[in-house]
Amino acid sequence: MTIRKLGYLALGFLGLALGAVGAVLPLLPAFPFLLLAAYGFGRSSRRLERWFKGTRLYRDNLVDLAAGRxxxxxxxxxxxxxxxxxxxxxxxxxxxxxxxxxxxxxxxxxxxxxxxxxxxxxxxxxxxxxx
Known part of the structure; x- marks a missing residue:
């Protein structure tokens, strides 16, 4: 795995962690962090991207927006x-x-x-x- 992909992977996990915390804490916005996670996972690994898109966090917060709806x-x-x-x-x-x-x-x-x-x-x- 290249350094660039590792950076995107780290970005994806950072976004996922902050998005998960933001889904629970009302003052931390989950949405932009979940977008960051989707972007990071999408650029780092197809497998992680598929996994992330299967999570409830993604389905509940981003699926309609990502589909253009x-x-x-x-x-x-x-x-x-x-x-x-x-x-x-x-x-x-x-x-x-x-x-x-x-x-x-x-x-x-x-x-x-x-x-x-x-x-x-x-x-x-x-x-x-x-x-």
Missing amino acids: GLTRRAKVRIMGTVTAVMAVGFVMMHAVPVGRIVLGCVWVGHLLYFRFRISTVPEKDPTVDH
Whole structure:
């Protein structure tokens, strides 16, 4: 295995670990870390990529987005809630930096607009049906 593939492998496991923690802790966003894991595993090993895509973390959080369908309303709200909480901490801590607050506010509004208008909302899956 090359150094590059080992780096992607490490990136995949780091993303998986942080994504798993983020799935449990409400202040850590799982979604971007799981995207990082998918990217890292996809670039390092076909076997790991297949394994990751078979995990519940992937199926519950990324499968619809990766297939180009979008995200459920619940996933969008969870992601934006986490983003809002994290950005709010930064906003409060920048009380002496008004320009930083303006930039952070613009980034937050950009996130809202992107999730509202660029990512489709798909219906919730029926939990009684195995997908």
